[in-house]
Amino acid sequence: MKKNILLAFLSLLLGSQTFAQTAHSHSMIKIKTTNGMVEGIYDSGIHTFKGIPFAAPPVGEFRWREPQPVKNWEGVLKTTQFGPRAMQLPLFGDMNFRSNGVSEDCLYLNVWSPAQSADDKLPVLVYFYGGGLVAGDGSEPRYDGESMARNGIVAVTVNYRLGVFGFFSHPELTQESPHQASGNYGLLDQQAALLWVQKNIAAFGGNPAQVTIAGESAGSFSVSAQMASPGSKNLFAGAIGESGSLLGTFEPKPLSEASSQGVAFVKELGFSSLKELRALPADKLLQATANQQILSFSPVIDGYFLPKSPSKIFSQGEQALVPMLAGWNSAEMPYQIILQGQTPNLENYRQAVQKLYGDKADAVLKVYKPISDDEVKQVATDLASDRFIGFGTWKWTNMQSQTSDKPVYRYFYARPRPQMRAEMGNAEAGLAGGVIRKEGQDSEPKNAPEVLGAVHSAEIEYAMGNLSTNRVYDWQPEDYKVSEILQTYFVNFIKTGNPNGLGLPNWPEVESNTDAMFLKIDVDTHAEKEVHRDRYLLMDAFLKEGK
Numbered sequence: 001m002k003k004n005i006l007l008a009f010l011s012l013l014l015g016s017q018t019f020a021q022t023a024h025s026h027s028m029i030k031i032k033t034t035n036g037m038v039e040g041i042y043d044s045g046i047h048t049f050k051g052i053p054f055a056a057p058p059v060g061e062f063r064w065r066e067p068q069p070v071k072n073w074e075g076v077l078k079t080t081q082f083g084p085r086a087m088q089l090p091l092f093g094d095m096n097f098r099s100n101g102v103s104e105d106c107l108y109l110n111v112w113s114p115a116q117s118a119d120d121k122l123p124v125l126v127y128f129y130g131g132g133l134v135a136g137d138g139s140e141p142r143y144d145g146e147s148m149a150r151n152g153i154v155a156v157t158v159n160y161r162l163g164v165f166g167f168f169s170h171p172e173l174t175q176e177s178p179h180q181a182s183g184n185y186g187l188l189d190q191q192a193a194l195l196w197v198q199k200n201i202a203a204f205g206g207n208p209a210q211v212t213i214a215g216e217s218a219g220s221f222s223v224s225a226q227m228a229s230p231g232s233k234n235l236f237a238g239a240i241g242e243s244g245s246l247l248g249t250f251e252p253k254p255l256s257e258a259s260s261q262g263v264a265f266v267k268e269l270g271f272s273s274l275k276e277l278r279a280l281p282a283d284k285l286l287q288a289t290a291n292q293q294i295l296s297f298s299p300v301i302d303g304y305f306l307p308k309s310p311s312k313i314f315s316q317g318e319q320a321l322v323p324m325l326a327g328w329n330s331a332e333m334p335y336q337i338i339l340q341g342q343t344p345n346l347e348n349y350r351q352a353v354q355k356l357y358g359d360k361a362d363a364v365l366k367v368y369k370p371i372s373d374d375e376v377k378q379v380a381t382d383l384a385s386d387r388f389i390g391f392g393t394w395k396w397t398n399m400q401s402q403t404s405d406k407p408v409y410r411y412f413y414a415r416p417r418p419q420m421r422a423e424m425g426n427a428e429a430g431l432a433g434g435v436i437r438k439e440g441q442d443s444e445p446k447n448a449p450e451v452l453g454a455v456h457s458a459e460i461e462y463a464m465g466n467l468s469t470n471r472v473y474d475w476q477p478e479d480y481k482v483s484e485i486l487q488t489y490f491v492n493f494i495k496t497g498n499p500n501g502l503g504l505p506n507w508p509e510v511e512s513n514t515d516a517m518f519l520k521i522d523v524d525t526h527a528e529k530e531v532h533r534d535r536y537l538l539m540d541a542f543l544k545e546g547k
């Protein structure tokens with residue numbers, strides 16, 4: 001009896017030691033998943049696994065199908081290189097990828113873990129990339145999970161189908177679906193990844209009961225979608241949204257409308273059947289979308305993944321009732337979007353608003369009201385930013401605070417990026433955090449048009465602790481200070497559902513139906529009282545009127 005107990009103890013000891021003994025050197029590490037053994041890399045305290053398949057390749061007959069199960073494999077699968085990124089056009093020239101090319105076979109995820117034992121049960125972050133649902137990749141350095149892992153979190157980035165591959169609806173697809181639904185394949189990919197996390201993350205030292213989902217822009221849309229979906233809402237314990245939701249400006253379209261657009265697209269390509277379209281090579285199908293608008297293929301109220309609109313789901317309290325942290329940036333869109341090249345003065349601003357809103361212009365001018373010519377740029381920036389993504393994010397946090405008993409934390413990110421480093425040469429700043437090279441021009445760096453604050457996507461490297469992965473900008477000590485504060489808030493929230501902690505300015509919860517408090521994040525980070533609720537209530541009224 002004693003001998004058996006001793007053998008069992010030694011077995012446990014040696015088993016945990018196998019996981020931990022790599023803590024002394026750069027080496028390979030093997031983990032058993034439900035589909036087979038994977039081999040990653042251990043280096044300087046972090047275990048990294050890149051390109052783990054979480055669903056079958058969505059090719060051939062699986063194009064425009066719900067993600068299918070991965071086939072089990074024999075032996076050991078090396079996961080030391082990022083898998084291919086989803087099919088996408090080079091729409092954002094400054095996106096920086098480390099992935100192994102572009103392919104329709106793209107359903108892979110990446111894991112960074114600091115765990116020394118499968119029993120560590122560390123909190124988990126699952127991050128969805130941005131890119132308008134038409135671009136992006138889990139390999140982008142700004143999303144790298146190592147910094148989060150060094151803060152005691154198992155970090156996961158997920159690839160999902162994009163554009164026509166991820167959000168194409170058609171009556172034939174609906175008919176063949178076991179759920180009588182089509183579209184939303186990219187969102188279903190994310191759901192499949194969350195199911196994979198539930199089944200496998202414990203083997204990487206993570207706690208499947210303590211998963212937080214997060215994302216920026218389209219990734220934030222995705223977080224709101226997963227919160228709304230009946231099939232996803234029980235797969236995570238917290239949610240972080242950075243700039244964007246499917247409540248407000250980007251409400252999903254009805255399946256009937258999306259299907260009609262799909263029929264028109266097939267006709268435009270000159271095909272008569274879905275079978276022919278499935279046989280079309282992926283690159284040719286992608287090129288056929290080059291003249292489409294960015295959100296031509298977008299989330300759908302399909303009756304399955306989204307049984308009704310996210311706004312209705314949230315208003316009825318049927319979403320994931322989890323702690324939520326979300327916000328937006330101070331200059332999500334520049335004032336030039338409103339003024340359209342006109343000189344920024346009161347009269348030109350009034351005319352621009354009149355052109356945008358017609359008989360509703362006076363109501364807009366009452367709440368977006370510059371007092372002098374000097375204020376026009378700022379107020380126009382506020383209006384452009386709210387129309388784009390600020391209002392939708394506000395509505396999301398507002399509705400969550402009204403129908404959930406869990407805390408909601410709202411931020412307003414205001415730290416502008418510094419100038420680009422001089423050695424960037426003839427380049428201009430891009431929305432995705434990198435640069436767009438300009439050939440045959442002078443060698444001076446060209447910054448983006450004047451902006452008053454933090455542009456769309458500016459906060460990502462700060463929040464994820466990844467300033468060092470972006471060598472485009474001339475980061476200053478103040479930037480590292482802001483990054484340390486913002487990442488610490490994120491880390492605390494992922495670990496506890498509350499961003500507050502020692503040494504941080506207090507971040508109060510949102511209280512529903514009030515001029516709620518929010519956290520203004522900058523070098524001087526502090527809580528402020530919301531003073532522009534009237535703006536968002538007006539936009540909400542316009543939305544309900546269909547304006």
